[in-house]
Amino acid sequence: MPPPPPPSASTTQKVSSSDEGSSEEEEYHKPADGRTTNKMLHLTLYQKVDQIVRSLLFVALFAASAPFIFTLLALVYFFPEDSHLKKRTRTYCCVGVGRMAMAATGVQLSVQNREALSKLPSMDDNGVLMLFTHGSNLDGFAVSACFDIFSKKQLPMGVVAKKSLFKIPIIGTLFRLTGVVAIDRAKHNQAISQLDSAVAHIDSGYVVGISPEGTRRRTPSWGPDQLKPFKKGPFHMVKQIKSKTFLPATLFGANAAWPPGSLFPIPGAKVTVRFGDPITVDASKDVAEIQSETREIFKREIVAGMAGKPYSQDTAFSLGTPVPRSLLWGSTLLLFVPLVAFVMSKLLIQHSRFTLHFRTRTGARTIPSVLAEIKPSPPDQDNTCVGSEFTNMRLSNLSGYLILYITLGVFAAVAYLLLVFRGRVMAQSNADAAQDFYAARKRFSWAWIGASYFASGMGTWVIYAAPEVGTFLGWWGVLGYALACVVPMAIIWVLGVKIRRKMNSYMAAGGSEGYAATDWILARFGRLVQAYAVLVSIFLMWISTTAEYTAVGQVIRMFSGIPVWLSTLSVAVITLSYTLVAGLPVSILTDMAQGVAAVGLIVFAVVATSTNVTITAADWNAVANWSTLGFQSLIALVLAILGFQLLDMVIWQRVWAAKNDFNLRMGLLLGGTLIFLTMIAFGVLGMLAEAQDRARPVPHLTLDPYTKSLAFFDLLGVLPNAAVGAVVVLAICLTTSSVDSLQSAFLSVFAAEFVKRGWSLNWGRLLLVLMNVPAIVVAMREISVINLFLVADLVAATICMPAYCGLYSTVTTFGAVCGIIAANLAILIYGWASSGTFVGGFIMYTLPGGLYSSTAMIVFLVVMAGSVVVTLAVSIVQRKLFPRTEGFLAQGRYLPDQPQAEVKSPSKEIGHADQLSGGSY
Structure with a gap:
């Protein structure tokens, strides 16, 4: 040998x-290391x-x-x-x-x-x-x-x-x-x-x-x-x-x-x-x-x-x-919660069909405010709905549990597998764990970014709100809602690349790295404007999370009788189990799997429901109209969702996660195309449901009580239970993809401060759990958040235009602050004038007429146009009065009069704002 x-x-x-x-x-x-001794360990x-x-x-x-x-x-x-x-x-x-x-x-x-x-x-x-x-x-x-x-x-x-x-x-x-x-x-x-x-x-x-x-x-x-x-x-x-x-x-x-x-x-x-x-x-x-x-x-x-x-x-x-401990415990709950839940449901839920009385109309882009009152009702042998009552139980209790927990289990398993093999699908990075957790900077190609934009943007709200618009707004409403969801992405096509480059220049000049659009707002306008933007951003993301939790719980209860609180808690635990482990990277990774599944299920749902309707030409022509109300709604929807999306950090996180400008723009194109087609498809389904309903002696889709948001579900009446089960899986898929993205986006507005101070990732994880707790509680209690959604839409409109006008070098911090104040005053004055009372000015934040009214269109036009005019006007006047000074710089400092050459200097004292705006002062 x-x-x-x-x-x-x-x-x-x-x-x-x-x-x-x-x-x-x-x-x-x-025992120099863990490999060189085999003595029994003393375990706690x-x-x-x-x-x-x-x-x-x-x-x-x-x-x-x-x-x-x-x-x-x-x-x-x-x-x-x-x-x-x-x-x-x-x-x-x-x-x-x-x-x-x-x-x-x-x-x-x-x-x-x-x-x-x-x-x-x-x-x-x-x-x-x-x-x-x-x-x-x-x-x-x-x-x-x-x-x-x-x-x-x-x-x-x-x-x-x-x-x-x-x-x-x-x-x-x-x-x-x-x-x-x-x-x-x-x-x-x-x-x-x-x-x-x-x-x-x-x-x-x-x-x-x-x-x-x-x-x-x-x-x-x-x-x-x-x-x-x-x-x-x-x-x-x-x-x-x-x-x-x-x-x-x-x-x-x-x-x-x-x-x-x-x-x-x-x-x-x-x-x-x-x-x-x-x-x-x-x-x-x-x-x-x-x-x-x-x-x-x-x-x-x-x-x-x-x-x-x-x-x-x-x-x-x-x-x-x-397997990390957080994912481990989430998987453990996944194994034992179904058993406990099934036993509890047998004790708490009567074995009979349920009737849901729907009330309160939904607004655009929101999950409908469907507050359910459960009471036993005689079974409807024809599986139809009469007046305001919809017969809901199509699946057995056990089938509902199997669908819920198998679907969540698959997504948890996929998340784990993608975490293990993420090195094969993500670009290599030298960033530390915190940077990767919060930003995943330059790690993903266009396919992953596009799938993530689609999966995170399409929540369960789409199967409620898009068909609802089609029932009474016709083609203008359907096109308006679809355009409203992709116009912000078209704007990010331009703004995203510019802000990403300017933040790189800012970092090269000694500033901190960006994790969200609010970091650019801080560097450009200072802490005051950033604080307002952060509050608005957290507010709207929290409402979106709450609405998603509520919506998926109501869909599952509608068809299987599982309590909303149980479905909500299960979705929250599973999504948190993997977002707490790896943050943004795992959210984008799972979006690919969830997006592919969602596309397949959406195609199935659209084909199955659209090929099983019976309508007349007269009814279709009555629904498929080009009304003035629909056109007004188109404008209101585009403006409302524009402000909302530009302050939604889910979109901005992916701007930094894209490998380069090309991958960002191709991802936006892919995601925007899928979103537009999905919105059009569900909008047309709403029109089909309304046309079919007009031929019934007793309509199912009524205004009092309001049930038009259930147009898609009305089309499921003639489909077999297997198709209903697929729709439930679709709802779970859409919710998990949206919620895990919102969970990681919550932390992005605080990421720069956490990294700057060297705080442990565990503090960020704790903050994420604390921010989810009230959303889970509100969803479990099925409290309506429709009014809060409308408030978020309008408040976001007050800051989005002044903030992003900061890309123009003339705009000053003082001008942006004045623009925000002017936008809020416009809302108060318009509400006071239209109602005749001072309190009516504050009520106008809730848009009493809804997003589909002419009032909403006027308010959004006045707020956005007015804020831009005031921001630019004040900034120009300020520069005319102080030609050699900048009244308020990026960090809120007031500079005394000094030579122009010094003002243009790229020093740390004044260079940050100059680089972020793209010009000199």
Whole structure:
């Protein structure tokens, strides 16, 4: 047998357990790191609970993926053994289970000397035998996880295991399908013949792993002297295989990660797999000599590994990312909440159909204020609605729970998988954890940005509000609502690139980095204007979150009877579980999956409902009109949503997350196109529902009580329950995609201050939870937020124009402040004049006539145009009166009269505002 490679480039002398090993004898007894000791850890109660929960999570993930794994393995089971597809499929399944175990249990796995793996043969060559140390039940999972590297060379994997493991129902089936060789250690003759099967397996091109120790060690320490006596079977195998080659693998920390006598692995433990170079044995030597030499090789590997001596040019790297605790507990709640909820629902909900009385009209872009009163009602055999009463229960209680929690479970699992593999879809970044959590700066391409714009912009509100507009505003209303949702994106096409560039210039001049549009407002106009913008932004994002929670709860209750509070709480817990872990990156990552699912479900819903209506030409022509009211609503909708969206930090976060200007603009184009088509489709469905309703003797879509916001649901009456279930899934999908984006956007307005002060991410996570609590409470109590939505629309209009006029260098902070004040005075004066009372001025903030009235159009036009005029006028006058001074600079400082040359200087004293506005003062 040739001598093994030296442990390191600087250590070429052989190391044995009898001489140099004694000098390093004490090293491996010291717990210098998590890998070099296997003493039992003293766990706190919380750690013990965490340990159990993580193990149960692995069992749950394995159970969920088992049908898929078994199906793949069964499909290739009868393929020839030398089939590349069969080899790859078996390897990928084993690798998947191993990595899943590492990630779910929280064990951190790393590999040393990966250069040895490149020396292994390819799939078409003869295989090799892998010998690994065996001290824990975790060894098989750890070694399997390492084969992710092997699979890149298409080198398949096999394992030898004791026969008793095959008696475990699911594990035994998995072993048989993956080609694991069973060894009956109690029967010597059978064991020899079974080893012959393993030899044939290796010669067909597999790397088969076996432990020369036979069984696990149960000693509390780990070192070369703790190796158990080697069995002769593996060395008979290495002489018989064609390649005569084995690959040594030494595991460190596995015994500490899963100590003898412990039922579960210990979260946070570190396990290292250290590979040696492949070694070809001399077949002329007897088994005992090969066995002795191999044992000495493993002793040297153990001593070198525990002393921290790497191989030459070795770069240890980590395999996989353990599941974070917040995602872990969210997944745990996902497993146990359905059971508790089902039991409670049986106690609290009567087994009868429900009737919902809808009242209070919705406004544009808002979730309808549908306050439900539950009371038993006789079943409607025809599944129709009469007057104001809609028969709602189309799904059983159990079906509702399954749809809710399976959908949320899939999204949680997707979030976890995308977190693990995010390095493959996100651009590399040198930013620290806080920057990545809040901004994901320049990490995403246009496809991810576009999908995120679509998924985060389309909430459950779209299946209420868009059809509602179509019922009484006709084509002008449908086009107006669709345009209103994409016009802000067209403006961001220009503003986003400009502000992004100016913030880069500001940062280069010594300013802080931007995380939201409010950071640019701070740098351009100072703290006063920024504080107003932050309050408005938080207000409108909080209302949007509350409305989404409420809407999805009402949809689920409408069709299955599940209480709103339970659906709301479940959605909140699951979305928070992954946004608290990774912030904006995971929100954008999940938006891709949610966006693709939403597109498919929207297409299905539109086709299914639009092809099952019966209308006349006269009724359609009456609905599909181009009315004056519709045109007024178009203007009001565009202006209202423009102000709302320009202060919505969900949009602005993605401006910074795009890799470059091209990816930002292509993302806006993709997202805007999908949004426009979706709004048009649902608007037309509302028109179809209204045309169909006009032919009924007793209309379903009425103004008193107001039920026109339920136009889309009225079209579901003739569809089977499976289609209704798909609509419920769509509602959950739309809500989760919107809510997780809003959750990460909440923190963006505070991110710059947190990073500047060096505050821990945990403070940001705590703030996010605190901001969600009132939204969850309001949604659970089903309190109407329609009036608050209208207030947010109008208040956002008072600042959006003065703030973004700051891109023009003439505008001053004093001018912007005056513009904001003038906009608010315009609202108060108009309300006072129209109502005749002073209090009426404040009531005008709620737009008593709604967004579809001529009053709303006039108010938004006056507010936006007036704020621009006042901002520009005051700024121009100020510069005329003070030609050499800037009355209020970016940070609110007043500069005395000074030479013009100094004013133009790009110094830190006055240069920030100059760079942000794009011109000189």
